[in-house]
Amino acid sequence: MSKTYDFLVAGGSIAGLAFASEASKRGASVLVAEEHDEIGEPEKCDGLVSLRGLTKYGYPPGPEVIQNRISSAVIHSPSDRHFAVNASALDVVVLDRSAFDKQVAAAAVSNGAEVRTGCRVGPMSQRNDGVEARVGDLDVRARYLVDATGPASSPRRGILPAAKYELEGEWVREHVVEVYLDAAKYPGFFAWVIPFGRHRAKVGAAGYGVSPFRALDDFLRGKNCRVLRKVSAPIYVGGPSPRFVEPGRIFVGESAGQVKPTTAGGIMTSIAGAVIAAKWAARSVQDGDPALLAGYRKEWGAVFLKEMKTMLRLRGVFEKLSNKDLEAVFSAMGTPKLVLKLSQTDFDFHGSALLGALGMPGLLRVARVVASAEVRSLLMEG
Numbered sequence: 427m428s429k430t431y432d433f434l435v436a437g438g439s440i441a442g443l444a445f446a447s448e449a450s451k452r453g454a455s456v457l458v459a460e461e462h463d464e465i466g467e468p469e470k471c472d473g474l475v476s477l478r479g480l481t482k483y484g485y486p487p488g489p490e491v492i493q494n495r496i497s498s499a500v501i502h503s504p505s506d507r508h509f510a511v512n513a514s515a516l517d518v519v520v521l522d523r524s525a526f527d528k529q530v531a532a533a534a535v536s537n538g539a540e541v542r543t544g545c546r547v548g549p550m551s552q553r554n555d556g557v558e559a560r561v562g563d564l565d566v567r568a569r570y571l572v573d574a575t576g577p578a579s580s581p582r583r584g585i586l587p588a589a590k591y592e593l594e595g596e597w598v599r600e601h602v603v604e605v606y607l608d609a610a611k612y613p614g615f616f617a618w619v620i621p622f623g624r625h626r627a628k629v630g631a632a633g634y635g636v637s638p639f640r641a642l643d644d645f646l647r648g649k650n651c652r653v654l655r656k657v658s659a660p661i662y663v664g665g666p667s668p669r670f671v672e673p674g675r676i677f678v679g680e681s682a683g684q685v686k687p688t689t690a691g692g693i694m695t696s697i698a699g700a701v702i703a704a705k706w707a708a709r710s711v712q713d714g715d716p717a718l719l720a721g722y723r724k725e726w727g728a729v730f731l732k733e734m735k736t737m738l739r740l741r742g743v744f745e746k747l748s749n750k751d752l753e754a755v756f757s758a759m760g761t762p763k764l765v766l767k768l769s770q771t772d773f774d775f776h777g778s779a780l781l782g783a784l785g786m787p788g789l790l791r792v793a794r795v796v797a798s799a800e801v802r803s804l805l806m807e808g
């Protein structure tokens with residue numbers, strides 16, 4: 427059997443579903459195909475996100491999807507010095523990602539999109555008037571294939587192995603996110619604790635070349651807990667891909683690298699990418715003008731590109747720090763004034779926020795610790 431749509435979306439997670447919802451709202455015909463049998467499953471993401479960003483792009487989570495609200499973030503140095511940033515003004519919540527994906531799927535369906543689960547999109551072939559691909563037992567023709575397949579298609583550079591446990595433990599602080607820095611244990615990343623209820627947390631670890639479950643077990647040694655679920659999944663920190671659009675194919679979400687290079691947070695940025703892409707793609711199909719698709723990268727870039735570049739530079743500095751450097755940077759940064767400034771910034775644009783909060787004097791203090799090209803370029807910007 428064969429069917430024809432404006433858009434065939436490969437991948438039924440947030441980016442694919444948000445694209446489908448927006449494009450069908452604008453009158454396009456859309457099929458979303460998800461390889462797993464249930465939308466949102468298996469769940470791998472921790473769901474830490476700002477309500478502001480999701481609301482701005484039209485997908486505020488329903489109250490039943492919000493597991494927790496975050497009041498502060500505590501950052502730990504390798505020697506376990508720490509400072510706390512008050513996050514109550516930042517509107518940060520923890521989502522049940524599986525339930526949130528189902529919410530976005532319901533929006534897509536109510537806007538007219540078709541969502542099929544348990545079917546993988548096969549290789550695409552190009553035709554004069556669009557593309558063709560096998561979707562389960564169906565031959566699908568479409569004007570464009572929308573690649574929302576996540577890490578499967580994200581650029582290879584910048585993928586880190588990560589593992590997380592959902593667990594119960596009395597030591598979990600109900601509304602406090604904790605980040606543990608240690609260049610030896612988690613090179614290029616960190617370990618994290620994200621509470622999602624009383625005494626319940628999503629606890630993870632990631633880093634270049636580490637065995638993440640071993641790192642996680644070491645982190646949890648001596649902390650009494652009961653593991654409820656184990657997840658292993660790669661995270662992406664390599665920055666936006668140079669290819670958002672190719673002949674016959676549009677990339678959205680993680681497959682376009684629309685993920686924060688600092689924290690690997692991609693919920694808001696992927697939804698934003700999908701919403702912007704859908705707007706330009708629907709217009710392009712309606713007007714029969716493929717050139718309109720260029721508006722996608724232009725608009726996304728105008729909002730996010732500078733911030734992503736700043737985050738990539740901060741990552742470049744971070745990846746070079748030894749534990750001794752980290753301790754020194756910690757002393758330079760953990761001042762009450764800086765911590766106060768950080769509590770008044772934007773969770774989704776934390777790269778620029780951090781630079782702004784540091785200001786020239788703070789950056790110079792960091793530069794005394796790390797004399798790298800990346801810090802020099804940040805100084806030029808500041």
Ligand SMILES: Cc1cc2nc3c(=O)[nH]c(=O)nc-3n(C[C@H](O)[C@H](O)[C@H](O)COP(=O)(O)OP(=O)(O)OC[C@H]3O[C@@H](n4cnc5c(N)ncnc54)[C@H](O)[C@@H]3O)c2cc1C
Nearest residue numbers: 437439441461471472473474547575576679680691692693
């Ligand atoms: C351990 C972990 C924790 C995270 N925590 C956070 C967090 O707290 N906050 C945050 O903002 N971000 C977090 N992220 C990142 C966030 O989950 C991703 O950035 C986001 O899910 C990207 O959405 P996406 O739709 O682009 O891709 P994905 O969510 O990866 O979805 C891709 C979908 O495509 C499907 N698929 C792949 N190939 C095919 C095919 N050929 N045919 C059909 N279907 C296909 C997959 O099954 C999958 O459902 C985390 C990621 C990980 C791994």
